[in-house]
Structures are given as structure tokens and as C-alpha cells.
Amino acid sequence: MIPETTGPAAVIVLAAGAGTRMKSRTPKILHEIGGRSMVGHALLAARSINPGRLALVVRHERDLVARHLKELDPEALIVDQDDVPGTGRAVEVAVQALDAQEKLAGTVVVTYGDVPLLTGSLLADLVATHEREANAVTVLTALLDDATGYGRILRGDDSSVTGIREHKDATETERLIREVNSGIYAFDADVLRDALVHITTDNSQGEKYLTDVLGLARQSGGRVAAVVTEDRWQVEGANDRVQLSALGAELNRRTVEAWMRAGVTVVDPATTWIDSAVALDEDVRILPNTQLHGATTVARDAVVGPDTTLTDVSIGERTKVTRTHGSGAVIGADAAVGPFTYLRPGTVLGDTGKIGAFYETKNVTIGRGSKLSHLGYAGDAEIGEDTNIGCGNITANYDGEKKHRTVIGSGVRTGSNTVFVAPVTVGDGAYSGAGAVIRKDVPAGALVLSVAAQRNAEGWVVANRPGSRSAELAQAATSDSSHTPASTEEDQR
Ligand code: UD1
Ligand code: MG
Numbered sequence: 465m466i467p468e469t470t471g472p473a474a475v476i477v478l479a480a481g482a483g484t485r486m487k488s489r490t491p492k493i494l495h496e497i498g499g500r501s502m503v504g505h506a507l508l509a510a511r512s513i514n515p516g517r518l519a520l521v522v523r524h525e526r527d528l529v530a531r532h533l534k535e536l537d538p539e540a541l542i543v544d545q546d547d548v549p550g551t552g553r554a555v556e557v558a559v560q561a562l563d564a565q566e567k568l569a570g571t572v573v574v575t576y577g578d579v580p581l582l583t584g585s586l587l588a589d590l591v592a593t594h595e596r597e598a599n600a601v602t603v604l605t606a607l608l609d610d611a612t613g614y615g616r617i618l619r620g621d622d623s624s625v626t627g628i629r630e631h632k633d634a635t636e637t638e639r640l641i642r643e644v645n646s647g648i649y650a651f652d653a654d655v656l657r658d659a660l661v662h663i664t665t666d667n668s669q670g671e672k673y674l675t676d677v678l679g680l681a682r683q684s685g686g687r688v689a690a691v692v693t694e695d696r697w698q699v700e701g702a703n704d705r706v707q708l709s710a711l712g713a714e715l716n717r718r719t720v721e722a723w724m725r726a727g728v729t730v731v732d733p734a735t736t737w738i739d740s741a742v743a744l745d746e747d748v749r750i751l752p753n754t755q756l757h758g759a760t761t762v763a764r765d766a767v768v769g770p771d772t773t774l775t776d777v778s779i780g781e782r783t784k785v786t787r788t789h790g791s792g793a794v795i796g797a798d799a800a801v802g803p804f805t806y807l808r809p810g811t812v813l814g815d816t817g818k819i820g821a822f823y824e825t826k827n828v829t830i831g832r833g834s835k836l837s838h839l840g841y842a843g844d845a846e847i848g849e850d851t852n853i854g855c856g857n858i859t860a861n862y863d864g865e866k867k868h869r870t871v872i873g874s875g876v877r878t879g880s881n882t883v884f885v886a887p888v889t890v891g892d893g894a895y896s897g898a899g900a901v902i903r904k905d906v907p908a909g910a911l912v913l914s915v916a917a918q919r920n921a922e923g924w925v926v927a928n929r930p931g932s933r934s935a936e937l938a939q940a941a942t943s944d945s946s947h948t949p950a951s952t953e954e955d956q957r
Contacts, residue, residue: 471514472571472591473653476558477506479577480523480545485704491525493577494532495702497712498719499739499757502702503529505580507537512584513573513591519543519562520577521554541565550671551647556660559653568653571595574674575648578701581715582648586698590691594650600686601655601678603628604648606696614644615675617690625688628675632668643692645675646699655681715740731769745781763797777807780815793825796832814849828859831874843867845884848874848892856881873908 483492493503500508503520510518519541522529530542543561545554555574562568571591575582586604594602603625605617615628616638628645629638659680663672682688693699702708719740720733727746730736737755738744748762751769758776762768766779771787779785780797788802792809795801800818810827813819817830820837828842831849836842840853844861847853851874859870860883868886872878876890879898884890891908901914925938 471516472573472650473515473568474517474519474562475510475513475515475573475575475587476555476562477503477510477518477520477575477577478551478554478647479503479506479529480521480554481578482524483578483703486708487705491529492702494528495705495708497580497702497708498715499741500580501532501536502580502708503532503577504536505740506575506577506582507533507540509582509584509587510573510575511537513588515573517541517562517565519558521545521558548665548672550665550669551674552660552663552672552676555656555674556663556672559657559660563657568657570653572651572653572656573649574651576701578703579646579648579699580702580711581697581700581718583698586693586695587648590648590650593689593691597687597689599650599689600652600681600684601688602650603678603688603690604646604699605643605690605692606646606694606699607642607692608644608696609642611639611642611644615647616641617643617645619643625678625690626682627679627688630667630669630673630675643690644699646693647674647701648699649674651677652686655684655686658684736769758791772802808843834874842870844886845870845872847872848876850874851876852878854878854880854882854896854898858883860885 479493486492486495494501518537518539520533521543523545526544533540533542541561543558545557559568571594573587573591590602590604613631615630616634617625618627618629620626656677659677662680663676665672667673678688697714700711702711716737719738720730720736723738723744724730728744729749731750732752735753736750739757741759742756743761745762745764747765749767751767753771754769755773757774760774760777762779763781765782767784768779772785773789775791777790777793777795779795780799782797783795783799785795786802788805788807790807793807793811795813796815796817798816799813801807804821805819806824808824808826811825812829814830814832814834816833818835818837819825822839823836824841826843828845828847830847833849834847834851836853838855840857842859844867845859851872857878861867861870870884870886871889873890873892873894875893878896879900881898882896882900882902885901885903888902888905890902890906893909894906895911896902897911897913899914900912902912906912926935929935
């Protein structure tokens with residue numbers, strides 16, 4: 465069953481090229497910008513115009529690409545290109561595969577898997593013009609200062625589009641043409657099918673050129689037209705890593721600008737990186753040198769940064785996250801994180817809670833109002849509400865072989881340097897003294913102390929470090945008449 469849509473009959477995304485200039489073991493279209501593969505961007509733009517069907521033509525590293533596609537867009541049809549090279553052949557095999565499902569009729573759009581900044585709205589404009597003008601072919605073009613390498617748009621005396629000449633096949637005069645073929649088109653399905661049969665590999669590259677469809681369509685009486693975009697980024701492909709980074713920077717510039725227009729304060733757009741899938745509320749403030757990745761979300765009036773990197777983290781309203789590196793965490797409202805905090809996956813901090821300086825957390829649920837303010841590690845643990853975890857507390861969760869859980873109740877107060885040797889449970893309202901090593905469960909309301917008697921060896925420094933500055937000062941202090949040290953070793957609590 466093919467769903468009813470208002471969009472074109474199909475979009476065919478070409479992705480069979482080798483992408484050798486990336487010099488990578490990863491297929492070119494799987495390289496990412498804005499936290500999403502290039503083909504992921506291409507598929508989202510294609511889907512946004514509601515095509516009846518979506519096909520991706522693959523060949524190079526076919527299995528890796530196919531696996532990625534299954535995750536991104538399981539409904540899309542994977543079409544394998546054969547040994548015949550060229551964009552014309554790529555579209556021909558796709559049309560054959562789609563026809564085999566159900567004969568294509570109406571508008572067929574062709575795009576590239578390596579043109580990541582193309583938007584659905586430009587594609588929708590292309591389709592709208594194509595259908596309004598009842599064209600046989602409508603090609604998306606752009607005017608470039610340097611058109612080297614691109615197919616040039618040939619126009620007749622009446623300025624109507626007569627064809628496309630590939631750079632390698634062009635004459636000197638044709639190479640002066642600045643209007644280029646983006647490689648993105650809307651075709652009438654019947655015109656496309658009929659023309660593809662007649663395309664040969666008789667050209668300088670020995671390929672079946674899709675661009676030859678334009679001349680053939682015109683010869684058989686069809687109208688061929690162009691939609692010219694002024695936004696060259698939307699038709700730019702990434703062939704190597706220099707272009708990949710330029711496209712990534714431009715995508716980021718657009719993403720950051722869109723968020724500012726939507727009511728987010730970005731203090732320094734140049735050092736702020738926001739992935740495409742991130743969601744921000746109005747009145748969020750992003751401070752310099754902050755990177756928001758994956759599906760990170762930030763709620764109203766929260767402040768993130770400076771110097772913060774968050775991946776798949778959700779931040780509640782009015783929360784402040786300062787100099788933090790985090791992933792897979794959920795932080796409630798009116799909470800505080802940082803500075804110098806490492807949030808690892810599974811960290812959940814309740815409203816008004818705090819994870820402070822030099823804390824590492826992992827797989828820990830911290831209740832409302834609880835605070836882990838300074839220097840420590842909380843992993844594989846559950847902490848109740850309004851608990852205060854003292855400075856330097858550690859959950860000793862790993863026995864060398866297995867991880868164990870620590871459960872700490874609500875209203876607990878722990879002394880500095882408390883160690884929870886998991887598995888262990890501390891009841892509500894319990895207290896611990898400084899340096900407590902908790903190996904056994906602590907009942908609610910108890911004070912837990914781990915006390916080894918303190919032993920002072922009087923005179924040790926003078927006896928064992930003679931001539932040192934310490935010994936000199938110790939000597940001076942103990943010979944002071946007002947100071948009367950105990951003559952024997954003394955135990956203190
Ligand atoms: C193509 C166009 C050119 C246009 C340029 C825009 C043709 C003949 N030329 O040139 O007019 O200016 O794109 O970038 O169409 N692909 C396949 N199978 C193939 C060959 C390519 O799927 O056999 C895919 C590639 O993966 C890529 C796209 O088609 O996504 C374009 O291929 P590429 O080799 O870059 O075409 P160009 O020669 O640059
Ligand atoms: Mg190319």
C-alpha cells in the first residue's frame with residue numbers, strides 16, 4: 465500500500481558515487497555535519513515534501529549505507545546501481561525499481577545524498593514551479609563565481625533552458641557560463657522514463673549523463689525550465705573534508721541564527737555549536753564556547769556555558785550549567801551543575817538539586833533538592849530528596865569484577881570523605897562523620913562513624929627529620945614555655 469500524499473510521486477536520492485576524495489573508510493554520505501550524516505540531512509529534506517515513495521541509489525560501501533538507511537528511514541527503498549556508470553544510470557535503475565512496485569506517474573524529484581544543506585522548502589518550491597508550469601523537466605540552478613567542474617546551463621536566445629553541458633565536455637565559450645546545474649531536478653515520470661532509454665555513454669567520461677534528459681525532453685516537445693536559487697550553500701556538495709567542514713560551519717551558522725531568531729540568546733555564535741536535532745526554548749542563554757549535541761534540550765530561562773559540551777542531555781527551566789561535560793543526563797528545573805563537572809549517561813538530577821565542582825556522576829538518580837556540591841564520584845546509586853552529600857564523597861561501586869548499587873535515603877547528611885562501599889543502603893535522615901567508610905547498611909536516623917583511634921607520635925619530626933625547616937619550627941614551638949606537650953603518646957578522638 466502506497467500512502468496518499470500531496471507531494472511528488474517519488475524522490476530519488478543518488479548516493480552510489482565512490483567519494484574517493486574523502487580518503488575515508490567511512491562512506492562519504494555517512495560523514496556527519498550538525499550531528500547528522502549527510503544522507504540523513506538529504507533524507508529529511510526529501511521526506512519533508514511528502515513524497516509517495518523515497519528511493520536511495522547505492523553502490524559504493526553498499527552494506528554500510530543500507531544499514532544506516534534502515535535505521536534512519538526504514539520505509540525508503542534501497543536500489544543497487546550496476547556496473548554502468550553515471551547519474552543517468554543511477555536514476556534509470558531507481559525508476560525501474562519503483563516501476564516494479566507500482567508504475568510511477570506524475571512528478572519525480574532527484575536529489576543527491578551528499579548535498580546536506582538543501583532544505584525541504586527549496587525542494588517544495590522546485591516541485592511547485594514544475595507542476596504549476598506543467599514542465600517536462602525543471603532543474604534547480606545557481607549562479608557561481610567559479611563554476612569549474614559543474615555542468616553548465618545552456619539557454620536559447622529566448623533564455624529558455626535548452627540543455628546542460630558537463631564541464632569536461634564544454635567548449636571554452638560554454639565554460640564562461642556561470643549558471644550551473646545543482647543536480648537536483650523535478651521530472652515528469654513518463655518523460656524521464658522515455659528519455660533514459662535513449663541516453664548513451666558517448667561522452668568524455670563514458671557515463672550515462674542524467675543531464676542528457678533535458679535536451680531529449682525538449683526535442684520531444686516538452687517544456688524545460690530552471691528554478692534559480694541565490695543560496696549556493698543549498699546546492700553545494702561535499703567531496704572532501706575541506707568542503708565537509710565548510711558545510712558544517714555554514715550549517716551551524718544557520719542553526720545558531722535560527723535559534724537566536726526564535727528567542728535564544730547566543731552570546732558568541734562563533735564558538736557555539738548546535739546540532740540539528742537540538743531543541744531550545746525561548747529565553748535560554750548560551751554562553752561562549754558551548755557545544756550542544758545530539759538530542760539535547762534546554763528549557764526556558766536556563767543558562768548553559770561557558771565552556772560546556774552536552775550530548776543528549778535535557779536541562780530544566782532556570783537551571784544553570786557551567787563548564788560541564790555531559791552526556792545522557794536529565795537535569796531538572798532550578799538546578800545547578802558545575803563548574804568542572806562530568807555528567808555521564810544515566811545521571812538524573814531532580815529539581816533544585818546540585819552537582820557541583822569536580823564531581824563525576826554516572827547512572828545515578830538524585831532526588832529533588834539534594835546536593836552533591838564538591839569533589840566526588842556518584843555512580844550506580846540512588847539518592848533521595850533533600851540530602852546533602854558532603855565534600856569528597858565516593859560511591860565505591862566496583863569490586864573489581866561487578867558493579868554494585870548504593871541507595872541513600874532522603875534528608876541524609878554525610879560528612880566529608882564518606883565512602884559508600886556498595887552494595888550498601890543508608891536510611892532516611894542518617895548522618896555520617898567525616899571519613900566514614902560505610903560497609904554495612906545504616907538505619908534511618910543513625911550517625912555512622914568509622915573511627916580508628918588517632919595516634920600522635922610526639923617529637924617524631926625533630927627526631928627523624930633533624931635540620932629540616934619543619935624540625936626547626938617544631939623545636940621552636942615545643943620549647944615555648946607556654947606550650948606544655950604531653951610527655952607520652954596520646955590517643956585522641
Ligand atoms: C553532476 C552533474 C553536473 C552537476 C553536478 C552538481 C551529471 C552528468 N552531472 O556532476 O551537471 O553540475 O553533478 O554537483 O549528472 N552518482 C550515482 N551514481 C553514479 C554517479 C554518481 O549515484 O554512477 C551520484 C553521486 O553519489 C552523487 C551524485 O550522483 O551524489 C553526483 O555525482 P558526481 O559524480 O558528483 O557528479 P558530477 O560529475 O559532479
Ligand atoms: Mg560532484
